[in-house]
Amino acid sequence: MTDAYIVDAVRTPRGIGKIGKGALAHLHPQHLGATVLKALRDRNALDTSKVDDIVWSTSQQRGKQAGDLGRLSALYAGYDIKASGVTLDRYCGGGITSVAFAAGQLMAGFEDVVIAGGTEMMSFHAEADAWEQGTAYAPLGRAKGNYALYDTHPIGHQGVAADAIAAMEGIGRAELDAFGAESQRRAAVALAEGRFDRSVVPVYNDDGSVALNHEEFPRPQTTEEGLAQLKPAFVAIENVPAAPDGTTMRGMIERKYPDLKWEPVHHAGTSSGVVDGSAALLLASEAGLKANGWKARARIVTAVNQGDCPTLMLNAPVPAARKALERAGLTVADIDVWEINEAFAVVTEKAIRDLGLDRAKVNINGGGIALGHPIGATGSMLIGTALDELERIGGRYALITQCAFGGMAPALIIERVEAA
16 A cells, blocks of 8 residues: 655635625636636646546535536536546535545555545525425425434434534533634634635636635624624524424434433524635645655545434544544544534534543634535645644644534544654
């Protein structure tokens, strides 16, 4: 086996994911994918005929995002037709999985140059939900919960699950609000100091004008006092029927955890932002590095997957992180940078407590609460952010993980090459 190396990582800024409001919402998902693919090509003198494959992540593969978005984005970017592509879906975890799959191909010796990444335009989700009403797809319940496994493994709504977990773990509203405010503060510092500048590339309209060249979602003026005034976001959703027998979202959880009682605590300021965005990483084997004259920035140490309770669905990052550390022969103390996606404040807060993490090493530059969470692209963004941060602080190892719908979490560890 050979090692898999990261040569470069790029991403778009995150745009507000709302049609008529977000700066990227008028563009096609292939346009965002092509933006980061072009950037990798131009920054690395990449002969795209030498790209063996493009592994892409998109969660909502329907409408404009349907089909093989990785391949179509590459063609839109002007890549050589020899550059193949495949698109996968692991819900929120797909952006890590695309990199893991690419690394696996390289480490097995099957390929030498592979690009991995993802695209998600959440501005399109509401449009897609409306488009699908009355179709055969609607009963699967994308918008109202997936009850296909109701009899054995009830799956409800992520926000309701987040509130239930907070009660189960004894994490109160004030603690979650403090976490949300801190995410905004850290993101503001990172933006002011240009910590994302190496990876972020502007998005242009077809006429050459700039569509977006900065993060659109953060609210640096956020305070704990202000967050305390916000109403919980998932009160109404709790009572939405989510199963054929009329069981509600709250009922799904109560059915599995009958003794658990909770009150809604998460709101817009402690939940991940709805945004549009895309990210891509250029990976190569040792042979690929030599053939193209590239210098590696990082090595993929290990990549794992972990399942957990699908009803609570948000708790898999902790066992996934432990599994990754064990496979790599590392400890919590060895990790200099942790990127644990802030799907909801409770997810990262619970991980910090369960793993005994130093808060100063977790989501150092803010996370999904402040910057947004473009589902299928987020994991790839987080890997790039972790790499940039390792280089900024001179660290060696970073661990990246995130929860995914259905009670899953991928986790991946990278090692900065200069520190090896």
